[in-house]
Amino acid sequence: MKDNIRIRSYGFTMLVLVVLLILMVGITATIGSASISTIDVYRVVASKIPVLGELVDSNSITPSQHSIIWSVRLPRLLLGVIVGAGLSISGASFQGLLKNPMADPYILGISSGAALGAAIAIILKLEAAFLGFSGISILAFVGALIAVTLVYNIGRIRSQVPVTTLLLAGVAVGQFLTAITSLLMVIYNRDMTKIIYWTLGSLAGKGWNPITTMSVPIIAAMVILLFFSRDINIMLTGEESAKSLGVNVERIKVYILLLGTFITSMAVSISGIIGFVGLIIPHIVRLIVGPDHRILLPASAVVGSIFMVFTDTIARTVISPMEIPVGIITAIFGGPFFIYLLRSKKKAL
Numbered sequence: 001m002k003d004n005i006r007i008r009s010y011g012f013t014m015l016v017l018v019v020l021l022i023l024m025v026g027i028t029a030t031i032g033s034a035s036i037s038t039i040d041v042y043r044v045v046a047s048k049i050p051v052l053g054e055l056v057d058s059n060s061i062t063p064s065q066h067s068i069i070w071s072v073r074l075p076r077l078l079l080g081v082i083v084g085a086g087l088s089i090s091g092a093s094f095q096g097l098l099k100n101p102m103a104d105p106y107i108l109g110i111s112s113g114a115a116l117g118a119a120i121a122i123i124l125k126l127e128a129a130f131l132g133f134s135g136i137s138i139l140a141f142v143g144a145l146i147a148v149t150l151v152y153n154i155g156r157i158r159s160q161v162p163v164t165t166l167l168l169a170g171v172a173v174g175q176f177l178t179a180i181t182s183l184l185m186v187i188y189n190r191d192m193t194k195i196i197y198w199t200l201g202s203l204a205g206k207g208w209n210p211i212t213t214m215s216v217p218i219i220a221a222m223v224i225l226l227f228f229s230r231d232i233n234i235m236l237t238g239e240e241s242a243k244s245l246g247v248n249v250e251r252i253k254v255y256i257l258l259l260g261t262f263i264t265s266m267a268v269s270i271s272g273i274i275g276f277v278g279l280i281i282p283h284i285v286r287l288i289v290g291p292d293h294r295i296l297l298p299a300s301a302v303v304g305s306i307f308m309v310f311t312d313t314i315a316r317t318v319i320s321p322m323e324i325p326v327g328i329i330t331a332i333f334g335g336p337f338f339i340y341l342l343r344s345k346k347k348a349l
Contacts, residue, residue: 010295017302024306025081028313029073033320036065044069075208079270080312080326081305082211083203084277086218086267088304089297090260091278092285093225096232096293097256101286102167102338104278105264109147109174111275114268116177116184117143119195123188137214137269144265147173148257201274201327203312210270218266222301225259228252229293236291274308274327276334281307283337 029041044066046056058066091104105111117139126135150173155166181199185192231252235242239249267274281304282296289295308326311333315326 010289013289013295014298014302017299017306021081021302021306021309024309025074025077028309029069029077031313031317032068032073034065034068036069040065041069041074045074071207075206075211076203076312077309078211079203079206080308082215082218083267083271083274084281084304084306084308085301086222086263086304087274087277088281088307089222089225089301090263092282092293092297092300093228093232093256093260094278095282096236096291096296097253098166099236100167101283102279103170104276104282105260106273106275106278107167107174107338108170109151109172109177110144110170110261110264111268111273112174112177112181113147114140114144114265115199115273116181117141117146117265118269118272119181119184119191122191122194123184134213134269137266140269141262141265143177144261144268145258147177148261152257197272197325199273199327200325201272201330202315202323202325203271204316204323206270214266214270218263221259221263221266225256225263226297228256228259229297232256232293233291272325272327274330276330276338277304277308280330280334280337 026038026041030036030038040061043056043058043061047058048070061069087105094103094105094108095101097103118136120143121134121136121139124135126139151166151169154173155169157165178199181195185195188195231242231247234245234247235249235252242249264278282300285300285303286296289299308330311329312326315324315329318324
């Protein structure tokens, strides 16, 4: 009986969050120099849906408005949805795995590793695609994988991986990789502008191409990650207890780290480094829905999408016509929040 009530509650929570996300996308798509109504945004989207498009009257929408909505604003917003969801669900899984709300892809150095890989690809001009993935995306994943491997091995003490040493190793490796990226920027100053893009993060000027190529692997990895939510819940009771219940703890750790690394590297290869999203969102969602990762992971993904759409809207409008890289906006939110978490956890450290 209690399980049925809990499932209904989870379903209602997710429904509300998804509706909020749809409303957020519709509202923020109207914000800009061109005057466009929210209804027009939904009309344009509906007109692209088979069967439904025949029932929608979009004659009142001018070609320029249609182009602005479909070719400029919607791709950027949907890219923000994918990136925000990916970073947030990765952060939530890492926090559950490490039993610490201060863990996220940025703090663990994964984002820095992915950005370094992307910078190397830019310098080497590896633009050829392989299986639909660009050279930048492939090297971003390799860099992220190397980073997480270094962090895991440096933080490991015998067969144990203490949270404190893992976080400290993540910060150290992240700073080291960021320093290498900065050195490459100095040496290869012709590519400095492109590399700076990765270090600051931006969703501007991407179009539909990254969405069509990256959304499928990112969403697939997120879905697979959801299947480990029960294992994460069990591991929160303690590793020995989890082992007694049949959970292969070390194997699950590797799976979650690899999935989170893959999602983060794909997101970073599109948008560059956007820090603290995976730190802020899971912690806030945990306070609202509780620690059960069966709802925490999907809820974090949706709330992360809402947060990314919100911060990107601030980035492109607050000093219009100039644009602030969205990574700066998320850092403004995330920096003080991380200090708060650090102070609240300092006794444990």
